Amino acid sequence: MTHQPPLGEQPPEPINPHIPHPARIYDYLLGGKDHYEADRAAAEETIRRAPQVRESARANRAWMRRAARYLVGRGVRQFLDIGTGIPTSPNLHEVAQRISPDCRVVYADNDPVVLAHARALLRGSREGRTAYIEADVRRPDEILRAPELWRTLDRDRPVALMLSAILHFVRDEEDPAGLVATLRDALPPGSYLALSHTTNDIQPERAADAAAVYGERRAAALMVPRPRHRVESFFAGFDVVDPGVVQLPHWHPDGPVRPRHLDEVWLYGGVGRLGTG
Numbered sequence: 001m002t003h004q005p006p007l008g009e010q011p012p013e014p015i016n017p018h019i020p021h022p023a024r025i026y027d028y029l030l031g032g033k034d035h036y037e038a039d040r041a042a043a044e045e046t047i048r049r050a051p052q053v054r055e056s057a058r059a060n061r062a063w064m065r066r067a068a069r070y071l072v073g074r075g076v077r078q079f080l081d082i083g084t085g086i087p088t089s090p091n092l093h094e095v096a097q098r099i100s101p102d103c104r105v106v107y108a109d110n111d112p113v114v115l116a117h118a119r120a121l122l123r124g125s126r127e128g129r130t131a132y133i134e135a136d137v138r139r140p141d142e143i144l145r146a147p148e149l150w151r152t153l154d155r156d157r158p159v160a161l162m163l164s165a166i167l168h169f170v171r172d173e174e175d176p177a178g179l180v181a182t183l184r185d186a187l188p189p190g191s192y193l194a195l196s197h198t199t200n201d202i203q204p205e206r207a208a209d210a211a212a213v214y215g216e217r218r219a220a221a222l223m224v225p226r227p228r229h230r231v232e233s234f235f236a237g238f239d240v241v242d243p244g245v246v247q248l249p250h251w252h253p254d255g256p257v258r259p260r261h262l263d264e265v266w267l268y269g270g271v272g273r274l275g276t277g
């Protein structure tokens with residue numbers, strides 16, 4: 001009989017430097033240093049086809065931090081962040097714990113490079129807690145069954161589910177709405193969803209051309225930009241808070257929104273509170 005290691009204790013996937021990975025491409029776009037030649041070449045080709053993609057990445061990271069601050073302001077102290085990315089300070093737990101040191105964060109990602117850097121995500125405040133699960137969002141049941149999840153978070157208190165720039169790596173055949181619903185149904189009352197997603201609404205042809213790089217280079221995941229109504233549909237069962245699902249610069253901006261920024265940021269984002277009905 002073959003021995004199956006318990007969930008969460010499987011050996012990590014080996015790092016393959018020869019195929020581009022979303023986390024490493026994003027790290028390159030953000031000016032990080034954790035990427036290989038294949039990632040850099042794919043990122044550069046994406047920039048050639050859609051030069052504003054770097055600005056989109058920066059705007060997404062900034063949105064994630066604004067959403068985290070908003071949620072802590074609403075009393076949320078627990079986060080499940082799926083599709084964490086390579087640590088880029090300040091990370092989610094740093095943003096949340098700076099406001100309220102008792103915040104708890106469970107991170108999950110399927111890229112072995114993110115796992116290799118997970119230690120940076122586990123250094124939190126003394127009062128708070130963080131944990132890391134190596135997991136795939138396309139298998140939400142495994143995330144929900146991972147021992148670290150409810151060992152770190154309290155099942156009786158609200159949780160903010162963060163899906164920041166991850167669902168566009170899930171193809172329609174993989175049922176992105178269904179996996180969000182599975183995660184939603186496991187959340188305690190009063191929980192939230194914060195989600196951002198690449199769109200093809202702004203410049204459809206260029207968005208398709210840039211996204212095609214992932215397929216042409218046989219990246220670890222394909223990129224699927226979606227129109228606004230599809231992104232809104234992921235909030236089924238949540239009451240979306242103001243200002244709705246909008247281009248990221250419009251979501252609770254810290255200052256005036258530059259009109260040109262709206263041409264550059266090809267992502268929507270929003271926050272919803274779990275409905276009571």
Ligand SMILES: C[S@@+](CC[C@H](N)C(=O)[O-])C[C@H]1O[C@@H](n2cnc3c(N)ncnc32)[C@H](O)[C@@H]1O
Pocket residue numbers: 022023026060061064082083084085086108109110111114135136137138163164165166169221
């Ligand atoms: C663009 S980065 C976003 C990072 C971070 N959430 C942020 O918004 O700054 C997308 C992340 O999703 C992860 N990812 C992509 N597909 C995934 C999957 N099927 N399961 C888990 N993580 C995935 C990638 O490894 C990468 O770290």
